[in-house]
Amino acid sequence: MNEIQEMSRADARSSAPVQARGLDATGWTAKRRDFLRILGYGAGSMALGPMLAACGDSNAQTTAETLRAQLVQDEAFWTEVQKMFILDPSKTYMNIGTAGSMPKVVLDLFAEENRKKAADSGNGYSNLLAQRQQVAPGFGVDADELAFSANTSSGMCHAILGLDWQRGDVVVTTNHEHGGGDTPLKIATDRYGIEVSRIAMPVGNNQTAATYVTLFDDRIKQLKAQGKRVRAMMWSSPTYKTGTMLPIADLMTVVKAHGLISIVDGAHLPGMMAYNYGELGMDFMSGAGHKWQCGPGSTGILVIRNKIRASNPLPLPKWYPIHTSTYPALERANSATATYDVAASVTSCGSVHTPMFLALVEACAQWDKIGRKKIETYDITMASYLKEKIVERWGVDSLYSPKDDPKLLSALTSFNPFQVKTDVMDATKSNTFVARMLSDYPQHFVVRNANFSVIGAPSDHYGVRVSTHVWHDANDIDLLVNAMWDLSRKM
Numbered sequence: 001m002n003e004i005q006e007m008s009r010a011d012a013r014s015s016a017p018v019q020a021r022g023l024d025a026t027g028w029t030a031k032r033r034d035f036l037r038i039l040g041y042g043a044g045s046m047a048l049g050p051m052l053a054a055c056g057d058s059n060a061q062t063t064a065e066t067l068r069a070q071l072v073q074d075e076a077f078w079t080e081v082q083k084m085f086i087l088d089p090s091k092t093y094m095n096i097g098t099a100g101s102m103p104k105v106v107l108d109l110f111a112e113e114n115r116k117k118a119a120d121s122g123n124g125y126s127n128l129l130a131q132r133q134q135v136a137p138g139f140g141v142d143a144d145e146l147a148f149s150a151n152t153s154s155g156m157c158h159a160i161l162g163l164d165w166q167r168g169d170v171v172v173t174t175n176h177e178h179g180g181g182d183t184p185l186k187i188a189t190d191r192y193g194i195e196v197s198r199i200a201m202p203v204g205n206n207q208t209a210a211t212y213v214t215l216f217d218d219r220i221k222q223l224k225a226q227g228k229r230v231r232a233m234m235w236s237s238p239t240y241k242t243g244t245m246l247p248i249a250d251l252m253t254v255v256k257a258h259g260l261i262s263i264v265d266g267a268h269l270p271g272m273m274a275y276n277y278g279e280l281g282m283d284f285m286s287g288a289g290h291k292w293q294c295g296p297g298s299t300g301i302l303v304i305r306n307k308i309r310a311s312n313p314l315p316l317p318k319w320y321p322i323h324t325s326t327y328p329a330l331e332r333a334n335s336a337t338a339t340y341d342v343a344a345s346v347t348s349c350g351s352v353h354t355p356m357f358l359a360l361v362e363a364c365a366q367w368d369k370i371g372r373k374k375i376e377t378y379d380i381t382m383a384s385y386l387k388e389k390i391v392e393r394w395g396v397d398s399l400y401s402p403k404d405d406p407k408l409l410s411a412l413t414s415f416n417p418f419q420v421k422t423d424v425m426d427a428t429k430s431n432t433f434v435a436r437m438l439s440d441y442p443q444h445f446v447v448r449n450a451n452f453s454v455i456g457a458p459s460d461h462y463g464v465r466v467s468t469h470v471w472h473d474a475n476d477i478d479l480l481v482n483a484m485w486d487l488s489r490k491m
């Protein structure tokens, strides 16, 4: 066992902010002082500088230190936020991209509402207007534009399968989409005869927001030159595979230039990014309630453009509810005033489990209270810190997530952890890496991998993906990187 492994997570947590708290380390064991020195704390950190500089790019080192300082400066605040969760302290949960965790206050409200519902033999015939009114401002829209869905996949089905597709309509998307969006696209292909044109996604740091504008614009122009009728663009912001944030505002310029319908798979956006969807102006953004927003399972947020705003003057696409008890059968007018509450038609379908959505509303209220922008800044800064630490050890080419264009950043970080770079195409080896991060280290890191095609590669890469969220701190990143480095050398 190395010295990192010997440190328990509890030890690490309590010793992390030594300087910030002004703790006296004189009575500590040599092992613990060594550990702090490794993390760059205390007098020993001066001596560590040249050693780390020798490991790689000295600029990256400086950036990492700057980011770390930013993370710890508001430590007391984030410690209070961390206390909101009941996460098992024996593990370090870094797969929020798959599932978040409800804060205690949300769990309590959920339990209470379940009991009330049972006591009253209550029903759930509601479009939850009051609750949508409460949540919508946090997303920059009105209640008629914010629906509660069952999850991201459900929202993508509502969006895609509700459109009046014509045979031969083309949807331009990417080859890094999730099944949540790809499945309804496939149904629309088989049922309505649409065609899907996929852009091969770049990976790594050598890309910018302009890369995506060019990729989509060029593809649309090529298709049009072939006489194709391009009708829509669909993309993930960010992709679940590499965490690349496809830049919505930039891609909306392409959407508007070509007069297209815009569908964003935003599974990871609610609770991670503080976006104002009214200002972004996409037609649909389907997000999860149960991931970064930390609401219950089977909850999602679907934003639907339902009136003309300055952000998107294009006419509203013709769209029918496909899963509803509310069908006003009205044509939506292209004006600044909504014709009807389109979000009600998505939210209301028979009797819904109201406690679940009340719990989601509470999670949203907590996020609004903490500050959505504050959360976004913290999550992204942690991911940036992680990326810089990865660059120091593995080099910038190991990153699948971009790090330098701020528009492409998300709190999902994907990279190749293997010393023999081609090992990342070995699914078994990648699965073993993920399994051993959980089993072999005292912090029991929960991370995941995802496979994706890489331009020019003979087969899929199985990158390792890390989610950084409100219950983590810089210390968790340090421990994670040390463990991943240790494991990569053992494998």
Ligand SMILES: Cc1ncc(COP(=O)(O)O)c(C=O)c1O
Pocket: 097, 098, 151, 152, 153, 154, 178, 179, 180, 181, 236, 238, 239, 240, 265, 267, 268, 287, 288, 289, 300
């Ligand atoms: C990009 C993306 N889309 C859709 C989904 C499906 O999410 P949900 O379980 O909320 O339907 C996921 C889940 O990880 C995802 O990452």
